[in-house]
Every structure is written in C-alpha cells, then in structure tokens.
Amino acid sequence: MTLGRFTPETTRLDDAARAGWLYYVAGNTQDEIARKLGVSRQSAQRLVSLAMSEKLVKVRIDHPIAACMDLSSGLIERFGLRFCEVVPSDPDAPDLLTGVAIAAATELEHRLKLPEPQIIALGTGRALKACVEQLPRMSCPQHRIVSLLGNMMADGSATPYNATIRMADRVGAQHYPYPLPVLARDCEELRLLQGQEAVRHTLELCGRADLTLVGIGQMGRSAPLYVDGFISDAEMDILEAAGATGEITSWIYDAQGLKIDTDFNSRVASAPLPEASERDVIAVAVGQVKVPAIRAALAGNLINGLVTNETTAILLLG
Amino acid sequence: MTLGRFTPETTRLDDAARAGWLYYVAGNTQDEIARKLGVSRQSAQRLVSLAMSEKLVKVRIDHPIAACMDLSSGLIERFGLRFCEVVPSDPDAPDLLTGVAIAAATELEHRLKLPEPQIIALGTGRALKACVEQLPRMSCPQHRIVSLLGNMMADGSATPYNATIRMADRVGAQHYPYPLPVLARDCEELRLLQGQEAVRHTLELCGRADLTLVGIGQMGRSAPLYVDGFISDAEMDILEAAGATGEITSWIYDAQGLKIDTDFNSRVASAPLPEASERDVIAVAVGQVKVPAIRAALAGNLINGLVTNETTAILLLG
DNA sequence: TTGCTGAGCGAACATTTGCCCATGCGTTAA
DNA sequence: TTAACGCATGGGCAAATGTTCGCTCAGCAA
Structure with missing residues (x-):
C-alpha cells in the first residue's frame, strides 16, 4: 500500500527493483520484463541497470573457495x-x-x-x-x-x-x-x-x-x-x-x-x-x-x- | 596448508565459485574470466552457469518491492x-x-x-x-x-x-x-x-x-x-x-x-x-x-x- | 509565441552470452 | 589391438544485452 509521496524518483526506483527482481530472481529476459512492465525493451534494460547502479541488487557467492x-x-x-x-x-x-x-x-x-x-x-x-x-x-x-x-x-x-x-x-x-x-x-x-x-x-x-x-x-x-x-x-x-x-x-x-x-x-x-x-x-x-x-x-x-x-x-x- | 580433499568435484566447484565471483561481483565479461582462469571462453561460460545451477550465486533485491x-x-x-x-x-x-x-x-x-x-x-x-x-x-x-x-x-x-x-x-x-x-x-x-x-x-x-x-x-x-x-x-x-x-x-x-x-x-x-x-x-x-x-x-x-x-x-x- | 534545454524514448548497431555440434582425447570392453 | 563410449573442448551462430545517437516532448525563460 503506497504511502503519500508519489515522486517520479520513487516510482522509478520501484520499477527498477521490480525489473531487477524479474531479471535476477525470476530469470526473465529483458524482453519479457519489457512486456510485463509495459515498456520498451531498452527501457527495461535501463531499469535493470538502474537497479544495479543504485545497488538494489546484492549478489554474493556462497562457497568457500x-x-x-x-x-x-x-x-x-x-x-x-x-x-x-x-x-x-x-x-x-x-x-x-x-x-x-x-x-x-x-x-x-x-x-x-x-x-x-x-x-x-x-x-x-x-x-x-x-x-x-x-x-x-x-x-x-x-x-x-x-x-x-x-x-x-x-x-x-x-x-x-x-x-x-x-x-x-x-x-x-x-x-x-x-x-x-x-x-x-x-x-x-x-x-x-x-x-x-x-x-x-x-x-x-x-x-x-x-x-x-x-x-x-x-x-x-x-x-x-x-x-x-x-x-x-x-x-x-x-x-x-x-x-x-x-x-x-x-x-x-x-x-x-x-x-x-x-x-x-x-x-x-x-x-x-x-x-x-x-x-x-x-x-x-x-x-x-x-x-x-x-x-x-x-x-x-x-x-x-x-x-x-x-x-x-x-x-x-x- | 592444504585442506583435506582435492577431488575434481571440489576444484570444479571452486572454479565455478571463482568464475561466478569474477562475473557477478567484479563485473568481468566471460572473455576476461576465461583469460584470468586460463580456460576457453566457453568453459568460463560453463563455470558461470554451473555456479548458478549449483546455487552458489545468491542474488537478492534490496527494496521493499x-x-x-x-x-x-x-x-x-x-x-x-x-x-x-x-x-x-x-x-x-x-x-x-x-x-x-x-x-x-x-x-x-x-x-x-x-x-x-x-x-x-x-x-x-x-x-x-x-x-x-x-x-x-x-x-x-x-x-x-x-x-x-x-x-x-x-x-x-x-x-x-x-x-x-x-x-x-x-x-x-x-x-x-x-x-x-x-x-x-x-x-x-x-x-x-x-x-x-x-x-x-x-x-x-x-x-x-x-x-x-x-x-x-x-x-x-x-x-x-x-x-x-x-x-x-x-x-x-x-x-x-x-x-x-x-x-x-x-x-x-x-x-x-x-x-x-x-x-x-x-x-x-x-x-x-x-x-x-x-x-x-x-x-x-x-x-x-x-x-x-x-x-x-x-x-x-x-x-x-x-x-x-x-x-x-x-x-x-x- | 518562440526558442532553449534536458530527460526520456526507441532504432540501429556493437558486444556479450547461451547453446548446439563436430572434434579429439582418454578409457573401457571385446 | 581396436572399436566404442564418455566427455571436455572450442567453433560458430542465434539470441540477449548494452550503448550510441538522433528524435520528441514537456518545462521554462525570454
């Protein structure tokens, strides 16, 4: 349930997180993400890389090398x-x-x-x-x-x-x-x-x-x-x-x-x-x-x- | 300083973890990983996807969404x-x-x-x-x-x-x-x-x-x-x-x-x-x-x- | 209104990745 | 000894991804 503010920044990061989730967690391709979020392929790509650059995506390797x-x-x-x-x-x-x-x-x-x-x-x-x-x-x-x-x-x-x-x-x-x-x-x-x-x-x-x-x-x-x-x-x-x-x-x-x-x-x-x-x-x-x-x-x-x-x-x- | 076992399986997973690390954490391309690990590009790709399929790579999205x-x-x-x-x-x-x-x-x-x-x-x-x-x-x-x-x-x-x-x-x-x-x-x-x-x-x-x-x-x-x-x-x-x-x-x-x-x-x-x-x-x-x-x-x-x-x-x- | 600016968009192109397949090497069974 | 088999390898190609560039449009000042 969304709070009061609907700044573009907030929704944009929301979408980025969504795209990142669909990409990294659910394993969708960017084409699929684009379709699901109703944006162009390039925009989906931008959202995914935004999720990355905003450090919303945390990766760690779970193996003792x-x-x-x-x-x-x-x-x-x-x-x-x-x-x-x-x-x-x-x-x-x-x-x-x-x-x-x-x-x-x-x-x-x-x-x-x-x-x-x-x-x-x-x-x-x-x-x-x-x-x-x-x-x-x-x-x-x-x-x-x-x-x-x-x-x-x-x-x-x-x-x-x-x-x-x-x-x-x-x-x-x-x-x-x-x-x-x-x-x-x-x-x-x-x-x-x-x-x-x-x-x-x-x-x-x-x-x-x-x-x-x-x-x-x-x-x-x-x-x-x-x-x-x-x-x-x-x-x-x-x-x-x-x-x-x-x-x-x-x-x-x-x-x-x-x-x-x-x-x-x-x-x-x-x-x-x-x-x-x-x-x-x-x-x-x-x-x-x-x-x-x-x-x-x-x-x-x-x-x-x-x-x-x-x-x-x-x-x-x- | 060696650990106990050095089965092929262990070293392979080690390499997979390393490849996964270089790919997801350090942001290398698979070509670079191949060069650094001294294997072919395809092998590097196999290591990365092995790291994935063995679930060595843990991704999470840090956003309420x-x-x-x-x-x-x-x-x-x-x-x-x-x-x-x-x-x-x-x-x-x-x-x-x-x-x-x-x-x-x-x-x-x-x-x-x-x-x-x-x-x-x-x-x-x-x-x-x-x-x-x-x-x-x-x-x-x-x-x-x-x-x-x-x-x-x-x-x-x-x-x-x-x-x-x-x-x-x-x-x-x-x-x-x-x-x-x-x-x-x-x-x-x-x-x-x-x-x-x-x-x-x-x-x-x-x-x-x-x-x-x-x-x-x-x-x-x-x-x-x-x-x-x-x-x-x-x-x-x-x-x-x-x-x-x-x-x-x-x-x-x-x-x-x-x-x-x-x-x-x-x-x-x-x-x-x-x-x-x-x-x-x-x-x-x-x-x-x-x-x-x-x-x-x-x-x-x-x-x-x-x-x-x-x-x-x-x-x-x- | 006009012109400027900057953000966002998507087409086109460049790069990277994923996958199939032919090859070759080692191992095993006849 | 040889044929058969398993399996890792790298070539090559198609798909996916990343990037550049020019366009449009909203917002804004003159």
Missing part, C-alpha cells in the same frame, strides 16, 4: 586472529572493494540478526562505506551504532565516508555520531572538548562495543589522512621519519603497531584504539599499498579480525 | 493462481485501500487498452470502488462493463459502492447495471425476477466475462453484508453456525470455499459465482479481518487472481 580458505587459516594462525575472511581477487582490479565489502557486510548482518542488543562501533573510510552499502535494509532497534571518530575535515566540511549514519539508517538502529572533529587544534583544546558529557558517553559506548569495525590507512602521499588534508606535506615527512607505518581511526602507529609519540597523535580526537584482546575488532583493508600498515596492525594486536582479499593476503603471508 | 514479488510468487504457487499482485503495506495503515486500488486499476487499464472487445464484470464494495477511482479517463467504446449484482439495500436505497456506473463513465464503455435487488424476498420471487429478458441477458454477459473483478467480504459483525443491513443479527448467528467464512458478490461460502446451503444463499439474486477455471476472476481484498475469507476463496478456487498487500499476503501464506 579452497585457496581463500587456506589463506584465511594461514592468517589466523600466523597472527592469532579470531576472525578472518579472504575473498577472491580480480587480478586486474586487486584493490576492488566490492568483494571485501560483501564479506564484511555478511558478518555485520550476522551480528545484527542477534536478538541480544549489540553495540557496534565504526570507523570511517572508503572500505567501511562500501561495506555499509552492501547491508540490506532491516529493522534492528535493539542495537546501537556508534562512531569512533568525527568526520569533520580541516575546512569544516564533512568527509563523504561517514558510515555510521548510513548504516543506522539502513538497519534501523539507534546511532551515536562522534561529536568532535577529527583533530583538535592542540592538546589543550582536546582536553576541553573531551570534557563534554556527550563525548564521555560516546567514548564509553566505544569502549564497550561488542564489535568494532575499522579501516586501515597507509602512510605516504596516498595516505587517506594526507589526501583528505589532515596531514600536511611537512608533517607527513616528520611522521614517516618517526616510523609511521599505518593508521586506524587516525591514530598513527609504527611497524610494531605501537602508537607513535608525535604532535599529531596528541591532537587526535578519536576514541582510543580498542583493546583488541577483549572485544572483536575487525579491520577491512585491501591493496598492496596497505600491506605494511595491515601487517603492523596485526603485529601490534590492534585488531583481532581481518577481512581482505587474496592478493593482499598472499602479500601479508609472504 | 522485492518482498512483495516474493510474496506474490509464493501465493501463485501455493494456490495455483494465474495472476497475483502484492503491493507494499504501510505499517501504520495496513488496511489502506489506495495501494491495491492502484494495482488493480493498472491491471484493468491494461485490459481496457486491448483493441479486442472485452466484457468486464464487476462486483461491489469499498475495494472495487477505490479501484475504479484510480482509473484514468479513457475512451473504450469497444468494451462492455457489467454488474454482477444489484446494489439496492433493504430499504430500497442504493449502496454507495456501485462500481459499474462509475467505471463505465470513466472509460467510456457501454455498461449494464444489474437489474435486480441484492436479495429477493424468497425463492419464488427470485425465480420470477430472473425470468425477465433483461436479467437473462445480463446473466449471460456475466457468464462470459473476460475478466471478473470482485471484492471479498468477511463474516461476523464487521461483515459488509451485516453493516449494510442485508443480514440481521440473528441470521448472522445462524450463518456462522453453518460455517460461513466469507462472501463474494453476496454468495456465502464456507472454509473450503463451498457455497453453503442456507436460506440466505437461496435468496441471493447476484449472478452465479463465475467458473474461475475458465475465465479470469480476480479478487481485490486487504486486511487481517478478511484473511479467512480470502483463504477460503483461494482454497475453493472461487478466484484465480488476487490483488492484496504485503501484510495480508504474509498472513495468507503464514
């Missing part, structure tokens, strides 16, 4: 992980996020289906955003989604990689955005900001999250923190000289996975890195360029779960 | 329907007629656009009236609209739910109101009335209608027949004791969809229940309170098409 299983058990053993999922790589697109996003979303969905209330803490970044986009719509008012860090860029605008709001919207859970910018101006300001009641509450939630899902950032000129303007050229040089190897929720760590002692880290407003020994902390990360950062995070037990792909897994074990 | 399509194919299969349309429900107004009305009107419109002359027979009721109101104005002089029953209330006044006149007016078709009251005083009078030439002609039209569109009435104190004063308190008790479960064009049937043998049915002046095996007979019905009546109509093959909403469909399949 032996090579990936080997890699994941290798990673679990080598780094003492609780959870590890390795998905196939496309040799021509080894950094494609879709595969890991689907795998991580499947794990998330699994957690969300639990009747017991869960606290799920999220970082930011392309990888997490891709994960959240793979989540189906559901209704989980018993859970809480909390952000581990703010998403304000240097100029005051918001980064487009905020996963929390989108996820809470999709799964119908209560959510807690992180009420601070990514970086404070200095330690003094940071202490001031963290004194706020709302901040303390959010931090407390982050601390007892049942599942923490984060991305991993590399250093260098391709670093997310550099690209998004949180780290200047000069500062990046200093950081790399100090051994900076990777970053999780903006906390920069060295090759041993230890938080390095720099001005930058002293201004990071994010929630503290979670204690990965007690809670589930799963990272989603893919790509050759991230390998040192991932390896360091594994070495330092910053995480105890990993979702990655075949090529990255091979490099991590190599 | 998808749930409706699942429900409608469920209803078609369970009850052997020719036609079924399930529209989304508004959780806050599960009995709202607008949605089903639009859906049924769309189907009607589809029929009306046929160049071949159609006979369309209509029942009465709120649902049908709502359908007709959703019809656009058009000009279809080639078709004929005929009423399946009268709309005279006990006191001689007309019920407000007459759909035929309004529809004929909207679509510019010839129309045939039903020239009798809903109920005769007794069998004798009924026989007399049905002897009239006009009545016989109308009945004949009803009998060969290409499409029959009806509502479904529940029993009990909320029954349309009770509310509109066609059934008294005492009679309703008798009917329910006799197993009355629902009603289509005033013909009352039991839980198996069989017309029950009572005084009431012997006085019903409506056209006979259509032979749903030969013609299209579509019911429009929504609401928890109507579920037993709809289920009985489906069980007894009184109808072979259904337009309903999500919540009702779930109850019917539950």
